[in-house]
Amino acid sequence: MNEKLAELEVHMLGDFSVMYGEQPISFGKNTTTKAMKLLQILLYYGEQGIAREKLLSALYGRDELADAANNLRVTVHRLKKMIVEAGLPEAEYVNIKKGIYSWQAPMETEVDARVFAALYKEVEACEDAGHKEDLLKEVCRMYHGEFLPDLSGEEWVLIASIQYKKIYTQALKELCEILIARGDYEEALAFCDPACKLYPFDEWQSVKIECYIGLKRYREALKEYECTAKLFFEELGISPSEKLMKQFEEMSSQINDTKPRELQDIKNRLKEEDVPGGAYYCSIPSFRDSYRLVARMMERSGQSAYLMLCSVTDGKGRPMEKPEKLEIMMEEMQNSVQHCLRRGDSFTKYSASQYLILLIGTNKENCGMIFDRIRKYFAREHKSWAKNLEYFVSSVADVENLDSPIQFKDEQSAW
Structure with a gap:
């Protein structure tokens, strides 16, 4: 029977759509009903299936589990x-079967997200340079945007979405490096342009500028x-990264220079240094040493400095x-702090859910503005994340006071 039926093609990257052979399948305009959510979950997990408890949580959440079992039977029907x-x-x-719910269709079913992930595994295992490049191109072409964007607030969707974005980011990075090293700038531009539109704040524009x-x-x-x-x-109320700033300086110089430098010289000078732009990330011991040095300097200079504790x-x-x-959010939190603060600021991971930031030469009012900037960048792709951040701030001079919201008293503490 499978041989006589057309294939069911399911698209989840960028939007949700289903094609049965040449025929588009419409399940109605509302893509957030329980039945539609169940359909997308079953299609995604395929024949492997999903455990009943996990399915109930994904569909109904913790607050609705009392009547969820009966609701699930109705939703399946x-x-x-x-x-x-x-x-x-x-x-x-x-x-x-045995508490596992799975997709069982009479026709072959192909889900683009699953094919996309499997294809990148081929890339990782491939040792032939030419074939690897072809696979990377195919991976990049397959990615049309966020995984199931209409369900981006669902935890299982969020986790999968970030994993697929990481695959796309890594594949595109590898591909652009290959193309640019060979001098195929036009092709690199063609692959990089969709990334600039999908993720305008990830600075793929830097690759375009290099091309x-x-x-x-x-x-x-x-x-x-x-x-x-x-x-x-x-x-976002922030400046571009150090890399883009350096590129700007080189471009301005090149345009105004009456005797343009050789292309190789320009490329050599544009290479990013190992030290990234933005705030300086360091270990707890290094951060502690910086803090102590700043505290001593303040005694003489009178310059203000603040400690900010950001929590997820x-x-x-x-x-x-x-x-x-939490792991996903903390990774994005580090990226946000790195991006939004100055090179003169430093920060460290203080606990599994907290970053500690040392802000020099600012005041308490500006600390609130700095946090707003970090939160805005943190939630740039997932607006609901803005409510997941909180912060406390204290002057370095006040940290030893008992009423300070941030206190580090002895060597035995995490500080």
């Missing part, structure tokens, strides 16, 4: 009816920089209890 009404052949579609410089199209490179700088300032919570001021989500 509605889903089977909805599938057939959408134009697919009569079949069971939902298989339930424009390689092609000696300096004015286009300068225009790309100016548009990026404007975007960062208007949307569950959104209601309580500790985050989901380790996978």
Whole structure:
């Protein structure tokens, strides 16, 4: 029977759509009903299936688990009816065995997200340079955006979405390095342009600028920089990274120079140093030494310095209890602090859910503005994340006071 039926193609990267052969399948405009969520979960987990408890949590959450078992039976019945009404052949579609719910269709089913992940595993195992490049191109072409964006607030979707974005980011980075090293700047531009549109704050524009410089199209490179700088300032209230700033200086020099430097000289000078821009990340012991030095300097100079403690919570001021989500958020938190602060500021990971920041030459009012900037960048792709951040701030001079919200008293503490 499988040989006679067309393949069911499921797209989850960038949007959700289903094709049965040449026929698009519509399940209605509302993509957030319980039946639609169940459909997408079952399609994603495929024949491997998902455990009943995990499925109940994904569909109904902790607050609704009392009646969830009965609701799930009703939802499964509605889903089977909805599938057939959408134009697919009569079949069971939902298989339930030993507490595992799985997708069971009479036709072959292909889910782009699964193919995408499997393809990148081929990339990692591939030892032939030419074939690896072809695979990288295919991976980059497959990625059309966030995984199931209409369900981005769901935890299981969020975790999968970040994993797929990481794959895309790594694949595109590898591919651009190969193309630029070979001088294929036009092709690198073609692959990089979609990334700039999908993730305008991830600074893929830097790769585009490098390609424009390689092609000696300096004015286009300068225009790309100016548009990026404007975007960062208007949307996030921050300046572009050190790398982009260096590129700007080189471009300006190249455009105004009456005797242009050789291309290789320009490329050598544009290479990013090992030290990243933004705030300086260091270990707890190094941070402690910096803090002590700043405290001594303040006694003589009178310059102000503040400690800011940023915490990731569950959104209601309580500790985050989901380790996978916490790990993802803390990684993004580090990236946000690194990006939003100056090179003269330093920070460290203070606990599993906290970063400690040393801000020099600022005041308490500006500390609030700095936190708002960090939070805005942190939530740039997932707006709901803004409620997951909290902060305390204290002057370095006041840290030893008992009423300070940040205190580090002895060598036995984490500090």
